[in-house]
Amino acid sequence: MALSRRAFGLGLLGASVAGTGTYFAIKDRPEFQGLIGNRTELFGFLGGEKQAFIEDADVVRALGNHGLGLDARVAGSVEMSREPALLGQNPQFLWPSSSVMVDIARASGVKVRRDQVVLNSPIVVYSWEPVVAGLTKAGLVTATMSGHYELDLLALLSAVLAGTDWSELGVDVLYGRSRLVSTDPNRSNSGFMFAGLVLNLLSGDVADMEALDVVGEKARDIFAGMGLKSSSSGKLFDQYLAGGYGAEPMVVGYENQLVEWILADPERWQRIAKSTQPKPVMLYPRPTAYSAHPLITIAEAADRLLEALLSEPVQQLAWMKHGFRGPLGAVSGSADPAIAGLLPDGIGAVLPMPAANVMLAFLSRLAA
Amino acid sequence: MTRLFQIVLTLVLGAALAACGSGTKVPFTITAGSENEVLQPVVAAFCDQKGYECSFAYKGSLDIGLGLGDGTLDTDAVWPASSVWIDMFDTGRTVKHATSIAQMPVILGVRQSKAEALGWVGRDVTMRDVLTAVEAGELRFLMTSATQSNSGASAYLSMLTSALGGGAVLKPGDLERAEVRETVQTLLSGVERSSGSSGWLAELYLKAAEEGTRYDAMWNYEPVLKETNDALRQLDGDLLYAVYPADGVAIADSPLGFVDRGRGAELETFFTDLVAHLQSDEVGRRIAETGRRIPLAAGGFTAKPEPDWNFDPNRLVTAIRKPEPAVIRQALDLYQGALRKPSLTALCLDFSGSMEGEGEAQLKQAMSFLFTPELASEVLVQWSPADQIIVLPFDSSVRGHYAGTGDATEQQGLLDVVDNERADGGTDMYACAGEALDTIAATGNLAAFLPAIVILTDGRSDGDMDGFLQKWRQSVPHVPVFGITFGDADKSQLDTLAEVTSARVFDGRSNLSGAFRSARGYN
Structure with missing residues (x-):
């Protein structure tokens, strides 16, 4: 059948109008946004330890498939949850690194729509082979059946408080008093989480206000004894790696930090493994605390981010490429071969954090 | 249209290529x-x-x-x-x-023969050993100013930490402890020359070695000591032996x-x-x-160890833990205001006719900064009551001779002297430098001070440079003569004095107060 040029032109125009109309009709429908490449940009704050994850091209693509793009700025968990200068920028979501922050955000007047833990990473202690060898001899560190190391954190804290020398803890290579260093709890979440763990351990239970009165001073001494404390977990971890075991024998961090560092350059890790130089070792405090990463949605549009982050592909990327565990501490998929066996599948003893009012009272005490 | 497009494209590409x-x-x-x-x-x-x-x-x-x-x-x-x-x-x-x-540990390089005489070769040395040697008058060293340069601050913090004992972290109350202050003050009495720059300090050591003078020791970064020893090998092979204080070093x-x-x-x-x-x-x-x-x-690569001077980048050094920023600031104030070796500073100030007007005003402003404790302490160059200051206003001759200490009231007295001067007459900085030298030489207990002459001038000086230098060479100790240039000063004259006397010239044209501040780091 012959088609006149006029009919063809009209047909083309009609199809174009229909296409454009359909596009405008569905472009903001979440179920189609991913398919047609149209994205809703969400603005919010997140903790620096998730920056590499959120900037990962695979994660960007996965969120794009949900029709979402992020304008996520890095801020400390405590400050994003209570600083008017940040909250005044009208973030659509907050993604701090501790569940306690949800209460703190509410107390600061944030209208929380939904909150749910999306990722988890246990607090660990990073040390070095010669230090771990000594601590193992002294009974403070034990190797598990799966080849991971557990640290008796209360025993170590007691030794630090008593001014015990490294040599008395079996670490003859280091001079002077034993020490364990975290970030500044008033500025950074890993230090904040560690502070909660210290309060719990010293009080023998999840610390409440009464317990704070009893053990607060001791806990304060632990942090005063650290001297200069870094303002961010990433910075402290870099200092640990760059300083070696003479400068940074033991620091507090997140489990996934070593994973990300290894995966950034797997060949480097293989070279280190083969070399004779002392290697980094991850110790799991027993008990430890989970740094949960709850997504707090403030704007309706951010609710979709929660669904996207909890989707299987994103959860797999979080574990396989960045070492983040899922909402309940479980793992999704097989980790990269470069880190196979590095992390235990499950964490045995986990304590919940003290309540927000206890933590805020302790932060004030530290800042005084 | 196509033609126009081609022309535009050609122009754009041409511009891009031209930029490349x-x-x-x-x-x-x-x-x-x-x-x-x-x-x-x-x-x-x-x-x-x-x-x-x-x-x-x-x-x-x-x-x-x-x-x-x-x-x-x-x-x-x-x-x-x-x-x-x-x-x-x-x-x-x-x-x-x-x-x-x-990572660069700040360690003490000790001239090999001195290290042997002290019995330090082949064994662990602690800050206590350094203290004993300084107290016995057996060791003096070069060290940068703790308030101006990181290597000096690092050495100073190691001294404070060691004085506490046990490798504990320095806390606010510790700086009030008399025994801590006394120990560190004694250690700092071992300073023979200071500076605001670690690199310059190493150059000073080498220059002196080339001229046949040997300083005992120098606090500096491990790799800077390596650089220095590489140069000393070419000279006569008398190397600086690396002492890593076993009770902890600061690591940069x-x-x-x-x-x-x-x-x-x-x-x-x-x-x-x-x-x-x-x-x-x-x-x-x-x-x-x-x-x-x-x-x-x-890949774990390190420089090759050099056992002849005890250098080993694989050696484990226990780092001291740095205190909180507020404690560091407090420690630096204590260094500048009390614990450092006192300075004996002669200030030759040019009040010749060419300084009239803006020059005179700027000089007085700079002196006001230097002699106002609240202003000087903001940038950690305040005087201490133990410092001795001599102000010598000059033109073609020295107009007067005014001495005071770093006590706040005496500083005000010196400031009043400067304020009363008016620019006039010719310029002879050598006459002033000569008188400054005489005054310093006549000071009792000279070994307890870090002496220096600082000349500020804005013009070409008349006078007898050779005569001054001859006098300088005969004097003991050899006092460094620093220069601060101002206006259209002939820098070559000040450079010559600085070169011969192992000092430095600072440019005061854009910021006269800043130049005086820098000069204080060397004294």
């Missing part, structure tokens, strides 16, 4: 500690390859910190010796991506950080690429070859 051909490069400035000068070629080569024109300015750690603090540092990147200075002063958080490039982490001045994302990407380049295995090896420590990088 002209080699226009993007400027990028780096402000670094003097110890990083040796790495400049590595950085410059990368800049060149990427189409950037990198320029380098070398400043003391305090200068870098203060510049970050008040936003006056005109730079795209900072590279101080230690991240402490960024943590303390960068309150506006303008520095991003600060990354440690290397050499952070390179980007200063975000809103020049765009491309510049920031260039910076992160530069850092990645410096952390690559190949470049890491080159950096490690200088004696710098880079654990876990460069």
